[in-house]
Amino acid sequence: MAETLNIDQIRADFPVLHQQVNKAPLIYFDNAATTQKPKAVIDALSAYYEQDNANIHRGIHTLAERATTAYELTRKKLAAFLNAPSTDQIIFTSGTTAGINLVAQTFGRANVGKGDQIIVSNLEHHSNIVPWQMIAEEKGAEIKVIPVSDAGVLDIEAYKALLNPKVKLVAVNHVSNAIGTINPIVEIISLAHEVGAKVLIDGAQSVAHLAVDVQALDMDFFVFSAHKLFGPTGVGVLYGKRDLLESMPPYQGGGEMIKEVRFAGTTYNELPYKFEAGTPNIADVIAFGAALDYVQAIPSEALAAQEEALLAYATAKLQKIPGLRIVGTAPEKIAVISFVIDGVHPQDIGVLLDKFGIAIRTGHHCAQPLMQRYELVGTCRASFAFYNTFEEIDRFVLCLEKTLQMLG
């Protein structure tokens, strides 16, 4: 029998969950958009500004040293979290989108040429489509798309058929933000490597739910955001293989990323600083360290079991609602349920559920090509975290039924 979580105790760690919204207790089911922050993260943020605030890496005074140590400690924690071979391969960005753009503008610009191909999937968030379209347009390269089944599963046979030596990069998410499918990244990566293509995995939706070992998975690039992992907004991580990161040209120029600046020419700093121009988001990186500590202190099997149970419970209850159809029924999925209801616009459901104090996401989830594939204007998406409860699901389903009566 696996250990179970003490949900009341966990919920006590998240101040935001204890409030009334529109005179009803808040139910937060929009965790795929951003997760809530435990008190430890909020405290780390204010402690930093109250006690240690200084610019990092260059100052020789005590505060600068404290801030630098704390900032670099998060990098160490991340290297351990991802099982990266070294801290130098952990690059701080402002988020997943920034990480993808960094790779597109450096690796992409240096390695993608006229007639080359970049493969994305039909499940991608716009942030893992548009940066590649931009570089493809600039270089005269082509974007190819891995199709997705009605259930929301990528067609691996079609992917195999797309692979050829012209493919320079495959950019796929680990987990779909819109419908929760867990993609077979082990297979996707190894197949890409067979034709010499590199792979970027967008981990925005996976890091809070699945363990990621970048070495075991043979990742070339892995990007994610702190705010979807119980950390602050404005911090992201790019992991890359050392040889790739070293061979990539710098992205933004400025302070920190240089070794020596002369008007005759500038030499660049080493990894990871080559890609971290300017004063970084010191406070939020430090607070992200507290988020990593928090989430790693929860037994991962118990966490996964709680999320799995929430998903199964909510799926069974929702399926009983007449006219409701779940979009995305992949056998492997995280605790995300996207659904549509016959004759009802998702936005109307979202507006009324909010009046009941329930936060879900409605719309196209920044995945318009996927909505086009399913011929939908959008869906309602309930996404769970380990601090959600079965009672919340009960009330959500009850309020959804009331909502449908009102709209009926």
Add this chain to the structure above:
Amino acid sequence: MGQPINEIQEELIEEFGLFEDWADKYEYLIDLGKKLAPMSDAFKTEDNVIKGCQSRVWLHAEKQGDLVVFQADSEAIIVKGMISMLIRVLSNHTPAEILAADLYFIEQIGMSQHLAQTRSNGLVSMVKQMQHYALAFS
């Protein structure tokens, strides 16, 4: 001469004042949406669409004598309810009246959140577009 804009606004405020519960207010709003005069399909063109992030709004305007007459529709019923009220308040007025209108009823009936969600429903753009039409017709 039609009913003055502020008189219609006061009527709406009074109608919504009958409901204490948010759910009753929304049921009334949904009902207004359902009763909105259907928009002619001929006007539901790409040119008339106002794109919101989540739902589309169509707006058509024409001048009948001195007055501007609006027709509109949306995919979402709550937005349609809002549209129905905006048309009731602004349609069949002169361009000058429309341009001078201060739509205070929306806040008074507790529906300002629908005009704050600028990206999601296209209502803010719709109000602007109604004023643009009034300006063009003036």
